[in-house]
Amino acid sequence: MSKKKKSKISVLAVLLIMAGVAALVAAGAFGAWHYQSYSVGIQLAGEQDMVVEVGSGFTDPGASAWVEGNLFDKAQKPLEVATQGGVNTHKLGTYELKYSAVFAKEHFLGNKQAFAEAVRTVTVVDTQAPLITLHTQEGAFTFPGQSYVEEGFAAQDNYDGDITQLVQRQEIDGKVYYTVADSSGNTAQAVRDIFYDDPIAPELSLLGEDIMQVKLGDSFVEPGYTASDNVDGDITARVTVEGSVDTAAVGRYTLTYTATDNFGNAVSCSRIVKVVEKIMPPLPKGKGGVIYLTFDDGPGPYTERLLDILDKYGVKATFFVVGRYDLTLTKEMVERGHAVGNHSYSHVYDKLYASEKAFFNELYAAQDRIEAACGVRTRLVRFPGGSSNGMSQVSMRQLTRSLVNSGYAYFDWNVDSKDAGGATTPEEVVYNVCSGVADKTMAIVLQHDIKEYSVDAVEEIIIWALENGYTFEKLTISSPGCHHATRN
Ligand SMILES: [Zn+2]
Structure with a gap:
């Protein structure tokens, strides 16, 4: 192999290695970035x-x-x-x-x-407020001016539970304000209107007598009174007096005293002031029973007024009338429910008690006239002077027996008003009758309706009797009799 070829291979290898390194670096860099980016x-x-x-x-x-x-x-x-x-x-x-x-x-x-x-x-x-509940008690009330007595309350919170102990209360001007806060500071309020009441009336008392007598012409001096109230205290100064007393005229005057408390409760009482011609001792207490008021010797000028007085109180009485008088009023007597009796025709002792025959003649004559006047054939009799009279020429023992045997009933009296002798004023008649009745349970009272002062006494007698538990009845043929002892 040439040297040149060998060098070309080397360059390529170097390039390859460099590329590899670069790839590794890039991959590493990416990996590191990738690692960091999660x-x-x-x-x-x-x-x-x-x-x-x-x-x-x-x-x-x-x-x-x-x-x-x-x-x-x-x-x-x-x-x-x-x-x-x-x-x-x-x-x-x-x-x-x-x-x-x-x-x-x-x-x-x-x-x-x-x-x-x-x-x-x-x-x-916790943003929810507590709840205050006010209790009320049946019939509870507060006297005006007094402080309220708590009837009870409760406070309940959604988180803290019972927080009644935390409630603050304050009484101001007739209201009670209740406030409470829970542990989160949420507050609640409640208001109670105080119910004021004063069912107790004042007490009023009179100084002096309830029934006073003032002599005609004298001056009347008010004896005074006191009034106190459970709330207002002494209210004597606020007592009002109605009525007046005319001491220049005989009569019965009523003064009415009234005490009223701030709440409007009122109490009244009255005093009777009698302007009299003669001051009498106080009347006794009676024990109650039946009273037969009887009036002899009429009808007279005061009889009609007497009938009105009796009507005013629903009292029935018995009138023993004289046969020869004007008997027109006997019709009125019967119509108003009273009894009419026979008191002879003439009422002249010498004539009527001259003989038994004379007596019965008078009896029948009177009986006829009474019947003609009022339609009642009365069998009720009162002897003029009573069965105990000492003027009769006939034996009264005999006369009374004959009378009863003839189907009549006669009545004497066990209480004498003494208006035919001794008493000359209404006060004396009242006193005589009431003190005479006081110890009896059955009283037949003798009065005369031809005497003005006796008629004037009747109202006082009725008032006293009613206050002392008596009832009034008229006489009938079967009423309990009252017979005097005869003298001859
Ligand atoms: Zn008489």
């Missing part, structure tokens, strides 16, 4: 910082990861994401969720690993 991308879904209400559900939106940076095979390949940490939605706090992804590959330059991670914070918060 990395992992990671991306959170949803917000990085999340806020969750305590007690509500939480769903982790997660994250996604991928490989990046490879030209050939692995570009954008999704990677599995691992999550670390958790969220307790029942407990307040800030929780971290850590997401990570790893990519691993074998490589001729060594095993390659790429890694990425992302962090999310989840804060569990």
Whole structure:
């Protein structure tokens, strides 16, 4: 072989070697680049910082990861994401969720690993306010001006539970304000309107007597009164007095005292002031029973007024009328429910008690006239002067027996008003009747309706009797009799 040929081969070899080296260098460079270019991308879904209400559900939106940076095979390949940490939605706090992804590959330059991670914070918060519940108790109330007595309340929080102990209360101008805050600073308020009531009326008392007597012409001096209230205290100055007393006119005057508290509760009481011609001792207490009011010797000029007084109280009475008088009013008596009795025709003792025959003649004559006037043939009799009279020329023992045997009933009295002698003022008549009735359970009262002061006494007698538990009845043929002892 020539030297020249040998050198051509050598040049080629050198070129080949050089090319080889260059290829190796290039491959190495690529390999190194390739090795370096693997990395992992990671991306959170949803917000990085999340806020969750305590007690509500939480769903982790997660994250996604991928490989990046490879030209050939692995570009954008999704990677599995691992999550670390958790969220307790029942407990307040800030929780971290850590997401990570790893990519691993074998490589001729060594095993390659790429890694990425992302962090999310989840804060569990309580934004819900507590709830205050106010309790009420049946019938509870507050006296005006007094402080409220708590009926009870409760505060409940969604997170802290029972926080009743934390409630602050304040009473201002008829309202109670309740406030409370939970551990997260959420507040709640409640307001109670205080129910004011004052069911208790004031107490009012009169100084002096409830029933006073003032002598005609004297001046009346108010004895005074006191009033106090459970809330307002002494309210004596606010007592009003209605009515007046005319001491220039005999009569019964009523003064009405009224005390009213600030709440409008009122109490009233009254005092009776009697303007009288004669001041009498206080009337005794009666023990209750039946009273038969009887009026003799009418009808007279005051009888009609008497009928009105009786009607005012629904009281029934008995009128023993004189047969020879104008008997027109007996019709009125019967129509108003009273009893009419026979008190002889003449009421002249010498004539009617001259003989038994004379007595019965008067009895029948009166009976006829009464019947003609009012339609009632009465068999009720009262002897003029009573069965105990000492003027009769006939034996009263005999006369009473004959009368009863003839089908009549006669009535004397066990209470004498003394209006036919002794008493000359209404006050004396009232006193005589009431003190006479007081110790009896059955009283037949003698009055005369031809005496004005006796008629004037009737209303007081009725009022006293009703206050002392008595009832009034009229006489009938079967009423319990009251017979005096006869004198002859
Ligand atoms: Zn008489």
